Amino acid sequence: MAPVYEATVSAPVNIAVIKYWGKRDPTLILPTNSSLSVTLSQDHLSTRTTVRASPDFGGDRLWLNGAEEDVGASRRLANAIATARGLRAALEDQAGGGAVPLSQWPVHVCSENNFPTAAGLASSASGYAALVSALAALYELPQSASELSRVARVGSGSACRSMLGGFVAWHAGVAADGSDSLAEQVAARQHWPEMQALVLVVSDQKKAVSSTAGMQTTVETSALFAERVRTVVPARMAAMQRAIAERDFAAFAEITMKDSNQFHAVCLDTYPPISYMNDTSRAIAGLVHAFNAAVGRVAAAYTYDAGPNAVIYALEPDMRALVELLAYCFPRPADTAPEAFYPDPFGLFESPASVGHAVALPAVAALAEATGRFPAGSVRRIIHTTVGDGPRVLSPAQSLLDSAGL
Numbered sequence: 001m002a003p004v005y006e007a008t009v010s011a012p013v014n015i016a017v018i019k020y021w022g023k024r025d026p027t028l029i030l031p032t033n034s035s036l037s038v039t040l041s042q043d044h045l046s047t048r049t050t051v052r053a054s055p056d057f058g059g060d061r062l063w064l065n066g067a068e069e070d071v072g073a074s075r076r077l078a079n080a081i082a083t084a085r086g087l088r089a090a091l092e093d094q095a096g097g098g099a100v101p102l103s104q105w106p107v108h109v110c111s112e113n114n115f116p117t118a119a120g121l122a123s124s125a126s127g128y129a130a131l132v133s134a135l136a137a138l139y140e141l142p143q144s145a146s147e148l149s150r151v152a153r154v155g156s157g158s159a160c161r162s163m164l165g166g167f168v169a170w171h172a173g174v175a176a177d178g179s180d181s182l183a184e185q186v187a188a189r190q191h192w193p194e195m196q197a198l199v200l201v202v203s204d205q206k207k208a209v210s211s212t213a214g215m216q217t218t219v220e221t222s223a224l225f226a227e228r229v230r231t232v233v234p235a236r237m238a239a240m241q242r243a244i245a246e247r248d249f250a251a252f253a254e255i256t257m258k259d260s261n262q263f264h265a266v267c268l269d270t271y272p273p274i275s276y277m278n279d280t281s282r283a284i285a286g287l288v289h290a291f292n293a294a295v296g297r298v299a300a301a302y303t304y305d306a307g308p309n310a311v312i313y314a315l316e317p318d319m320r321a322l323v324e325l326l327a328y329c330f331p332r333p334a335d336t337a338p339e340a341f342y343p344d345p346f347g348l349f350e351s352p353a354s355v356g357h358a359v360a361l362p363a364v365a366a367l368a369e370a371t372g373r374f375p376a377g378s379v380r381r382i383i384h385t386t387v388g389d390g391p392r393v394l395s396p397a398q399s400l401l402d403s404a405g406l
């Protein structure tokens with residue numbers, strides 16, 4: 001039997017605490033500013049991708065969450081595959097005919113998220129990080145994850161940060177060819193083991209303006225944006241790296257919230273204006289500030305991307321009070337069981353019945369009482385997760401393709 005040339009990997013989602021918004025080169029996806037993110041655990045949010053190369057395939061094909069997509073329709077996808085192939089071709093040249101000519105064979109790609117696409121969570125970051133990691137494993141590329149982040153970047157900007165675990169900076173770079181625009185780990189996840197995140201999936205009817213289109217309009221029309229790029233982000237990148245190095249949660253949280261707020265402010269300053277947060281998003285932000293006031297320190301930080309979902313960072317010891325408050329103020333949808341609404345992966349509550357009832361800390365209980373309850377289902381589910389590692393190479397048994405490569 002002929003050998004099968006295949007690799008399967010999984011890759012994580014990342015959520016920025018200093019936002020990437022704006023490109024100086026839309027084809028190479030070179031950003032106007034550096035950004036910094038936290039990689040989330042693949043136990044709760046990840047994309048798995050299998051790639052196989054074969055001289056018998058008629059052409060490149062891709063299946064995404066069970067449905068075939070037209071590979072030729074996406075220039076970004078074609079660019080990412082072509083860039084990885086180029087690195088393989090260089091390797092084959094070096095080997096002088098001693099290597100299998102994988103770079104000349106078509107590939108079949110199958111990709112699946114372990115979270116519902118309908119949740120409105122960004123999947124392009126984990127998706128492109130998984131694709132590029134799978135191709136790198138298949139092609140046995142010698143490049144580091146940081147070097148390979150340049151390849152993920154041409155698929156989707158934020159994807160370059162999903163090539164590494166822990167706390168990750170994407171350096172904007174200055175080179176016109178993008179050679180210095182890559183992601184680098186600022187700290188490993190073990191550096192700050194108490195750091196955790198809650199993803200609050202918020203109900204939304206509206207179709208949001210895509211990040212790609214939105215950020216281009218911002219670059220062209222917002223006067224605030226120019227100031228953000230010139231002075232605000234460089235100072236915040238330095239302060240954020242310091243906060244992480246010193247495990248200073250209050251500083252981390254304040255910068256995170258301010259940067260999310262400024263990102264949404266430049267969206268409103270875009271002409272015509274873009275608004276991603278809805279009433280529920282704003283209520284969550286208000287509640288986080290009230291929670292911090294109630295506990296007398298900055299114990300939680302919200303951040304929002306190009307949609308209404310909230311991500312809240314907090315340290316492990318504060319999570320129980322925070323989840324109780326959120327679950328009280330944002331009751332689960334009528335058709336959702338408590339364990340589907342908040343699966344409690346870390347066993348914060350002995351029984352799911354306690355979620356949404358008594359709040360442990362008196363100050364937080366008083367706050368819950370004073371805030372009252374928003375309409376059931378305003379928040380559809382709460383995903384509780386930790387900081388995670390970078391892409392993982394999985395075993396052949398985890399393949400998403402069948403024996404025929406379909």
Ligand code: DP6
Nearest residue numbers: 016019020156157158211212305306
């Ligand atoms: C708001 O990476 O989705 O999530 O590069 O055009 O694919 P493209 O955009 P994308 O933008 C993400 C923007 C953001 C902020 C962030 O992740 O830094």
